[in-house]
Amino acid sequence: MSEWNQDDLSTYSSFGHPGVAESAINLIKSGANPNVKDDELQSTPLINTSVTVNENSLEVAKVLIEYGADINEVNMYGDTALYELIYHHQPGHFSYNEQLARAQFLIDNGAKIETTFNGVYKSSLHLAVYRNARDMVLLLLKNGADKMFKNTNGQTLKEIAAAQGHNEIAELF
Numbered sequence: 782m783s784e785w786n787q788d789d790l791s792t793y794s795s796f797g798h799p800g801v802a803e804s805a806i807n808l809i810k811s812g813a814n815p816n817v818k819d820d821e822l823q824s825t826p827l828i829n830t831s832v833t834v835n836e837n838s839l840e841v842a843k844v845l846i847e848y849g850a851d852i853n854e855v856n857m858y859g860d861t862a863l864y865e866l867i868y869h870h871q872p873g874h875f876s877y878n879e880q881l882a883r884a885q886f887l888i889d890n891g892a893k894i895e896t897t898f899n900g901v902y903k904s905s906l907h908l909a910v911y912r913n914a915r916d917m918v919l920l921l922l923k924n925g926a927d928k929m930f931k932n933t934n935g936q937t938l939k940e941i942a943a944a945q946g947h948n949e950i951a952e953l954f
Contacts, residue, residue: 802840806848815850823857824865825850831866831883839883852892859898863887867908867917881916885924894926904930910938913947928954 805826809815816825827850830838842862846852853861860868863884870880888894895904906926909917922928930938939954 801837802844805841805844809844809848815845815848816854818856825854825856825862827852827854827862828856828860828865831862831887832869839879839886842883842886846890852887852890853896855896855898859896859901859903861892861896861905863892863894863905864896864903864908867905867912867914877916881920884917884920888920888924894921894924895930902933906930907932907938907941910942910947910950911945913945913950915950915953918950918953922953 815827818825819829827842827845830842830845855861856865866880866884866887870877894906895902897903904927906918906921906928907930909921928938932941936944937954939951942948942951942954
């Protein structure tokens with residue numbers, strides 16, 4: 782394990798191999814920062830685990846949060862782990878049920894559904910509506926998402942869903 786260092790934690794955390802959670806613990810106990818940002822997108826290890834959802838990524842997320850990862854830290858685009866999770870996985874994906882469980886886990890541990898980055902309001906609910914992720918929309922609403930959200934053009938979530946042809950989601954609003 783000595784060949785790994787703090788800079789590797791972010792990349793290594795996105796691996797889906799068995800034992801990766803234990804390896805993340807060892808890296809952190811050896812001094813790796815659970816909030817280290819990678820060079821490419823300035824993503825933290827927790828954000829990187831949201832891009833790759835598999836049976837091991839939830840365990841890695843639990844370890845990172847247990848050891849002090851900031852659940853609402855953003856990458857260079859202002860995206861949190863929850864936002865990235867919704868962006869990278871959508872209905873029909875083989876891991877969609879795991880994605881829903883992972884989103885609930887992040888929310889239960891303090892993930893904000895709405896954030897502001899450089900003065901721009903970002904809503905995970907808006908993204909879920911846009912991605913036609915009905916179950917995710919329902920999960921976010923159940924957890925207090927702002928259903929009165931309007932985008933910078935003044936469109937409601939119902940209008941956004943209808944414009945995308947997501948009529949089943951538009952009916953939720």
